[in-house]
Structure formats: structure tokens, C-alpha cells
Amino acid sequence: MALYSEKVMDHFRNPRNVGVLEDANGIGTVGNAKCGDIMKIYLKIEDDIIVDVKFETFGCGSAIASSSMATELIKGKPVSDALQLTNKAVTEALDGLPAHKIHCSVLAEEAIRAALEDYEKRKAAAQ
């Protein structure tokens, strides 16, 4: 038995949406290096639709896979949908995570939420 599902390993080996968005209008960072996990999500939102998303992650295999999957789940979706993203949805989409790795999917949910909050803040400031 492998430590992770094939889905997790696929997203870990070939992370989707990896990198930086120079013209992001919503950025969220969660976690800290002391604990061994940091996720940074970049969102490009137009007309309340997430037209592009990228991530950078410092962390274990499941942290990288969770970020990758979370970005896939919100790409092209309305902001209102992205706000509903749960760690459970990320975990399920990855065909499950080991019990002690569930916090990685929580981190992904929090990173997306932080980026969306940043976007709302910027929008409010602009108005």
C-alpha cells in the first residue's frame, strides 16, 4: 500500500497551476515555515469569475497536491462558488488523504479563502 492515492501522487508529481500570477488581484498566504507548510494562492478575478489561479507551496506531498487540486476546483468558477470550497471537497477530489494529512486540505481551503478576502478588500478599497 502506498502512502498516498494515485490522485494525490499525480497532483504532487505534476502540480496544476503552479507558479506566480503577476497581475493577480487577490493573494492569500497561510501557514508558516516553522510548522513546515506554507501555501500562497494568486487569483485573477474578472466580473466575479476566477479567470486564472496559481499557487506556490512549501510543504509535504499532500500539501502540494492539496494546493494543486484546490486551484483546479475553483478555476473558471464564480467567486461565490470558490467561497463554498471546503477541505472535504479537496480531500474527496484527491481520493482521500491519510488522517494525519487532513490539515493540508484545510490549509488549501484557508489559502483560497484568504486570497478571496484579499480580493474583496482590494475591491472595497478601489471603490
Add this chain to the structure above:
Amino acid sequence: MIYADNAATTKMSKTAIAAMLPYLEDVYGNPSSLYVTGQKAKEALENARVAVARCIGAEPREILFTSGGSEADNQAIRSAAAIGKKAGKTHIISDAIEHHAVLHTLKKLEAEGFAVTYLPVQENGIVDPAALEEAIRPDTCLVTIMTANNEIGTVQPVRTLGEICRRHGVLFHTDAVQAVGHIPVNVKDDNIDLLSASAHKFHGPKGVGFLYAKRGVRLENLIEGGAQERGLRAGTENVAGIVSMAAALEEAVGNMAQNSVRLTHLRDRLIAGLSDIPHSVLNGDAAQRLPGNVNFCFEGIEGESLLLLLDDKGICASSGSACTSGSLDPSHVLLAIGRVHDVAHGSLRLTLGEDATEADVDTIIEAVKAVVAHLRSFSPVWRDLCAGKTAFIL
């Protein structure tokens, strides 16, 4: 596949496998039985004791067979503590980088009223003998300091530490699980009273080890039952495992000199290659370390993802990151030598076996370089370091 995790366990040698087979197939008698096949098993057991004793400079009666290193550590420490308690001495000295078999046993003893001093180690991972001498009190009953560290491979000045203990009349135990079969260990020359070892670290089977206890050091048994091992360790002996362990140890000790030279050369080649990676550091002393041990920290990445990608490239290695230890904290050993959490999460341990080649080492170097560069390419920590937003630690 390149197996570079020999500190975790080793492949059994052909000699060790061949040695155990007769005791699985034909001579399966119980050594406590009086008929011939039982007595043959008993004879094999005692021959193994003689062989093991000879390999570490002990007498056969000073060797007690156990289920492995952890049991030997538990029994050694508990026995010394019991001896101390009878004399009203309840202070123990150890150090910050011991194996959990030692640390957790000491924690239990602390709960039972013992006081334990944990000596710090220097940045190179070595215990300062002067610090040991200073820490010894009139009520010190035991000093337990490992011969070689399982993570960073540092080899302690055991002979000097043992000499200090002897001078002060304090029992000296050493967890030599990583050392026996790899570097010279002689309990008499090294002033050792109690020593733990494990067969699967020197190409023997898992689930078997031994405890050396100097003549006169009274052992307490952890397992109650029959009179096996002179009543000090109940349970029918693992005859095949013990015979195999003795064969593996004799072979390891016989080849030690040549293996050590070859492995040290490969180790240093690996260290030199990995040192090319920017913002990395070798953990543990460069010279006072086990022949096959290499341990690095790479800034800006996390160890588990490093291991998984190395596994994809056919390289088996290990890490002291929190994610691989199953706890929230990275390795206590790396923290004790002064690596901060952020850096300790990005550690990699490579422990070469006797069959490693220069080509293996070069493959490992290239693979590690590629994987570290890949993980750094999308690490927000690395980006901030490179952008000057945070300061490099390494």
C-alpha cells in the same frame, strides 16, 4: 533502485540468511528441551553468544539476547536505575540527541522520581566530555550516551566518556545500535558497562539484538516467565535469528576495515557533491561520523516531498521533517544541533550500504540537485529568500 537508508535497516547478507535456515527447517527444537534436537539448538545459541561476545571484546556470559536495540536500551537503563535506587542514587545523565528508546525510557524514570540531566551537544553533534564530568553528581547512578547517532551519524568519544564514568564510579551505557558492525567497538577498551545492539542494522534479521552487561552489573528482567537467558529474559529464544545475527556480525566485523575505507570515500564524495547545492549544510561532524552517513538540510524546501520525488527516481532515503516523523516537530536531533524549525523541515538523510558504488553516489547527487531545484521553483519560502524579503539562514 538505490537503497540509501541503511540506518533504517539493512538488507540481510547471504551469510546471515544461510546461517538461519537450518534452524528454521531442521533444528527447530526448543533450546530448553532435553532431547537431541533441542540441545542442538541450545548449542547453536551458545556458539552464537561466544561469537557475538568475541566481536565486541566481551565474555560470552556478558551477552544477553533480546528482541532488538529498543528492548536492550530499556533493560539496560531500567537495570542501572534499579541498582542506583538501591544505593540511594537517582540521578541519570544523558544527552539531547539520543534515540527515543533511550529518551522515552528516561521520561518514564523521571515520572518515577529520577532526575535526568540532558547534556547539550555541540553544533557538530558531539558531547563535550568536560560537560559530562561537570554534570556528574554524588547521586549519579548512570550515564547513557549513544556511540553513534542514527540521524546525523556523529560518533561520540565513547572511550573518553567511559573513562570519566569509571573514574567516578558511575555505570556507563551506550546505545551502539548504529555503530556495532560498522566501526570498532570494544567494551573493555572503551570502558563500557552496558551496550545495546540490533542485528538488522548490520545485515542480520529484524527482531533480534543483544545487550552486553559487564560482569557484576545486575540486570532486571523486563519480561517475566521462564528461566531463559539465566532468568533475565523470559521467552523461548529466537534461535534462528540469534544464530543469523552472530553470523552477520562476524562477517561485518571481518570486513569492517575494508568496508569502512571504501564507504568513507563514497560518503565524502556524496558530501562534496551535495555541498554544491546553494544554501545547504551538512549536519553533524564531517570527520567524526559513521562511514556511510550523510545528512543535509536544504533551505526553502520540505523533506517529505523531497523523499517522495527521490523515490520516484528509485532512491530510498529518509528525512527528519515533521511530516515524516508523524509529529508536529521536526527531528529533535536537528533542533539540538541548532537547526531552526524552518531549516530542519528540509533535511535529508542518505545512509550508504556496503554495496554502494561511485555511480550510485553520482546518480544520487544529480537526483537530489534536480529535486531540490524543482521544489524550490515553486516554494514561496524560497521566493521570499531570493527576493531578499527574508534572510537566508544557511
